[in-house]
Amino acid sequence: xxxxxLVKRPQRSALFSVLSPFIAxxxxxxxxxxxxxxxxxxxxxxxxIYFIEPISQVWQLHELxxxxxPLILIAVGxxxxxxxxxxxxxxxxxxxxxxxxxxxxxxxxxxxEGPLVLPLMLILGMFGGAAYAAxxxxxxxxxSTNEILTSLMLVYVAQLFLDWLVRGPWRDPQGHGFPxxxxxxxxxxLPELMPDAGRAxxxxxxxxxxxxxxxxxxxxxxxxxxxxxxxxSPRAGRFAGFGFNRMVFFTFLLSGALAGLAGISEVSGxxxxxxxxxxxxxxxxxxxxxxxxxxxxxxIIAAGLVLALTYLGGEAVQSALGISDKVxxxxxxxxxxxxLGCDTLIHYRIRLIGFAxxxxxxxxxxxxxx
Amino acid sequence: xxxxxxxxxxxxxxxxxxxxxxxxxxxxxxxxxxxxxVEGMMIMGAVGGFGAGYLTGSPWIGLLAAIVVGALxxxxxxxxxxxxxxxxxxxxxxxxxLGLGLSGMMGTSxxxxxxxxxxxxxxxxxxxxxxxxxxVFGQDPVFYISIVLTAAVMWFLFRTRTGLTLRSxxxxxxxxxxLGIQVIRYRYLAVIFGGACAGLAGxxxxxxxxxxxxxxxxxxxGWIALALVVFASWRPWxxxxxxxxxxxxxxxxxxxxxxxIPIPSQMLSSLPYLATVVVLVLISRNKRLTMxxxxxxxxxxxxxxx
Numbered sequence: 001x002x003x004x005x006l007v008k009r010p011q012r013s014a015l016f017s018v019l020s021p022f023i024a025x026x027x028x029x030x031x032x033x034x035x036x037x038x039x040x041x042x043x044x045x046x047x048x049i050y051f052i053e054p055i056s057q058v059w060q061l062h063e064l065x066x067x068x069x070p071l072i073l074i075a076v077g078x079x080x081x082x083x084x085x086x087x088x089x090x091x092x093x094x095x096x097x098x099x100x101x102x103x104x105x106x107x108x109x110x111x112x113e114g115p116l117v118l119p120l121m122l123i124l125g126m127f128g129g130a131a132y133a134a135x136x137x138x139x140x141x142x143x144s145t146n147e148i149l150t151s152l153m154l155v156y157v158a159q160l161f162l163d164w165l166v167r168g169p170w171r172d173p174q175g176h177g178f179p180x181x182x183x184x185x186x187x188x189x190l191p192e193l194m195p196d197a198g199r200a201x202x203x204x205x206x207x208x209x210x211x212x213x214x215x216x217x218x219x220x221x222x223x224x225x226x227x228x229x230x231x232x233s234p235r236a237g238r239f240a241g242f243g244f245n246r247m248v249f250f251t252f253l254l255s256g257a258l259a260g261l262a263g264i265s266e267v268s269g270x271x272x273x274x275x276x277x278x279x280x281x282x283x284x285x286x287x288x289x290x291x292x293x294x295x296x297x298x299x300i301i302a303a304g305l306v307l308a309l310t311y312l313g314g315e316a317v318q319s320a321l322g323i324s325d326k327v328x329x330x331x332x333x334x335x336x337x338x339x340l341g342c343d344t345l346i347h348y349r350i351r352l353i354g355f356a357x358x359x360x361x362x363x364x365x366x367x368x369x370x
Numbered sequence: 371x372x373x374x375x376x377x378x379x380x381x382x383x384x385x386x387x388x389x390x391x392x393x394x395x396x397x398x399x400x401x402x403x404x405x406x407x408v409e410g411m412m413i414m415g416a417v418g419g420f421g422a423g424y425l426t427g428s429p430w431i432g433l434l435a436a437i438v439v440g441a442l443x444x445x446x447x448x449x450x451x452x453x454x455x456x457x458x459x460x461x462x463x464x465x466x467x468l469g470l471g472l473s474g475m476m477g478t479s480x481x482x483x484x485x486x487x488x489x490x491x492x493x494x495x496x497x498x499x500x501x502x503x504x505x506v507f508g509q510d511p512v513f514y515i516s517i518v519l520t521a522a523v524m525w526f527l528f529r530t531r532t533g534l535t536l537r538s539x540x541x542x543x544x545x546x547x548x549l550g551i552q553v554i555r556y557r558y559l560a561v562i563f564g565g566a567c568a569g570l571a572g573x574x575x576x577x578x579x580x581x582x583x584x585x586x587x588x589x590x591x592g593w594i595a596l597a598l599v600v601f602a603s604w605r606p607w608x609x610x611x612x613x614x615x616x617x618x619x620x621x622x623x624x625x626x627x628x629x630x631i632p633i634p635s636q637m638l639s640s641l642p643y644l645a646t647v648v649v650l651v652l653i654s655r656n657k658r659l660t661m662x663x664x665x666x667x668x669x670x671x672x673x674x675x676x
Contacts, residue, residue, distance in 0.1 A: 004453040006673050087459055145654040149597045156590050156643040164636035287463060324478040329471020336464035344454040
């Protein structure tokens, strides 16, 4: 029987800071190979279909960008929350409300056309996401209600609300009874970047811009400093005069607005109408993206592309090998697990010790003050 | 009269998984660990229970498998948060995400298959007493387990020395460690107990509540169980009361849908989730009560130095 022991490093390891996501990815590959072997598939063959084939042609890279855009948009917002030690896990609901608010113009006022439509839709989308995120923020600041549980519960409510909308008041009367709204008009559709090469739309550009802006905010501006101080030491933050309640609102509204933008971009750019389900769990997968990207906006761009690939690969193995596309979820979950585990290496050295060899290293150190 | 009895019975059936999962999580949180993976462990228990029951033809083996699967899955969380000192919130979330994906993948071949149902208790004579008979002597076995479990946890936490030790660890792991208590070992056992409970709750879903496999069939019950623990301010008997209130809300909205009340069914379906939010707000408004009962070390990683 072996036992793990953690030994605190004097300072965080720069080496493992960089290496950790890569180790995690390698471990995920090993676990994935075992999983494919258990499913009776040649792992090498499965990996080729999962990770190589979906990105071997230009139009496929566009599909990758389409999937990566909402993930990156949401994850950069969440990274600010998590840096501040504030836990918004309801981005999926905020995405849905962004999509609903943004769709008001093309669904309720389809006659309104012109160049103003899209910007208005995007702003409404951000507003919708932020407004929905304001609920858990308000409850947390006003009644100190746990934001993890409230933001998560509101996801279910948002999904049911969207379901009601597209089956009820917003259903397309000419839609043969299908639960969907009317198709958006041309001026309500987010243009494609390079229509000749593939379907990728401006949503991907929004994601990159958002990532760079948030990176500037976090590394170059006082607000970012405030976030980091309050996250690592709320007491120090209070002494510095940073308001915790203001920070809760700031992070929730910011991440909610970005999730809302992701929602309306997805609906306007990729789906062109509202349906009962508009997201394959982007809001939850973005949590993984945020951590895999080390809560760093630039890292999140890379992580978003990786996680987008897991979606495409899941679809690919489903059609090629007949394995459930849920395999994507499994890869995503494993990846997050290994990332979190490997992050331990940044702060600690791991020693394996047997039970047989108890050791004494002088007097026990004083517990570090929290 | 029969209708009332039937409604009470369905409320008990709806409340049972919430109660079991919440009681398990209560023990975990009393030891100072916050495991947000209840939903994931529950759905893994549901798929494991259904699968084992379907393959062996025995719902009892299914129930046992559900418990084992839940416990094993929680071990993953324990190794990460306790041995590797990872962030408990993030690790718990990833346990839920992984559980939802893994169960979906494992359950693909079970979709639409007929399941095994645990038979209700039936004591000749006693079960046919009007009204009381069905309620007291005619329910499914897991219902009785849930009640015994609640009583046992109450007794364990507040009447035994080990329970006291567990609570002291939850309130201050550094002091407990200084007293020579094996903090990590206690927490391992607590987390595994919580996982077994969540697995059992999932098994109840797929072997009693709706004896079939449906993807995501836990439908947020794991999260509601987490909310119940907060609502109950970490007291077992309040968890019992809360679980039955939520069971009633759950059944109430189903009946309202069946009776054709002119409210959109989606609005009614969202009632349990909205009720959770409202209840959380009501309970957390009383800051002193919450502060007093929250285990002080809840969610903080602990690395013993020696």
